Amino acid sequence: MLEEAIELIQEAGPEGFTLRELARRLGVSHAASYxxxxxxxxxxxAVAALGCDELAAGIRAALExxxxxxxxxxxxAGYAYxxxxxxxxxxxxxxxxxAEVDSGDAGYVEATARCRGILIEFIREGQRRGLLVEGDPEVxxxxxxxxxxxxxxxxxxxxFKAHGAGALKGIVDGAHAALLDGLLARGGWGRAQ
Structure with missing residues (x-):
């Protein structure tokens, strides 16, 4: 059901998504989703939580x-996002x-925490290696x-369309490189002098 819902959302957008259309596609009664x-x-x-896990998997694969x-x-990691x-x-x-996603739902909270956790672990790794500034990794x-x-x-x-199709990666990399330069430990690897 969730996979079909994701496909329907991709086609109609979250605002155009209906349980009735989902039920029709699945060949079940409208009440079945309830x-x-x-x-x-x-x-x-549930769709949003699944997306957070998929995003986390993509970021993890990019890091690896x-x-x-x-x-x-x-x-x-930034480009994967x-x-x-x-x-x-x-x-x-x-x-x-x-607005319909319940940001307090336990499953959604856990999924977003898993996604954010990848970034926190990246920061901890950089701190352990002496490359990133000290401080609370969560902050x-x-x-x-x-x-x-x-x-x-x-x-x-x-x-970014006005910059041309090939410019996106450079824009994203440039912005992330500038942020990373601010996070590098003084005297650490790659710090602009």
Whole structure:
């Protein structure tokens, strides 16, 4: 049911998604969805949680694929976040912009924590290696998350189209490199002098 809901959301957007259309596609009665979810908001919340886990998996894969270099890993994680928003714009909007998603739902809270946890662990790793500034990794993760999310939101809204199709990665990498330069420990690897 959730996979079909995600597909329908990608086609119609979160605002155009209906339980009635989902039931029709699944070949079940309209009331069938209520056996699994209390209402449309509960289903959208489950879809959003699933999206957070998918986003986390994409970020994790990008980090692993970037090797051991801190800067390469940071840029790869940021671009993976933006790519998710571009590849699945309606799902991304459902995850973070839908008023019907219950941000206090335990499943959603856990899924967003898993996604944010990847960034926190990245920061801890950089601190252990003496490359990133000292401080509470959870606090430091906030501007990192905001940068990822802001660029993803802007990109999915088409804000960078005027720069040309090939410019997006450079824009995203440049913004993330500037943020990373501010997080590097004094005298640490790669610090601009």
């Amino acid at each position: 056996r699994h979810f209390a209402d449309r908001g509960a289903l959208l919340t 694929g970037a090797g051991d270099d801190l800067r390469a890993r940071f840029l790869a 933006v790519r998710f928003a571009l590849d699945k714009p309606a799902h991304f909007r459902t995850m973070f912009e839908s 430091i993760a906030t501007p990192v998350w905001a940068m990822h999310h802001g660029l993803a939101s802007l990109a999915s809204a088409g804000a």
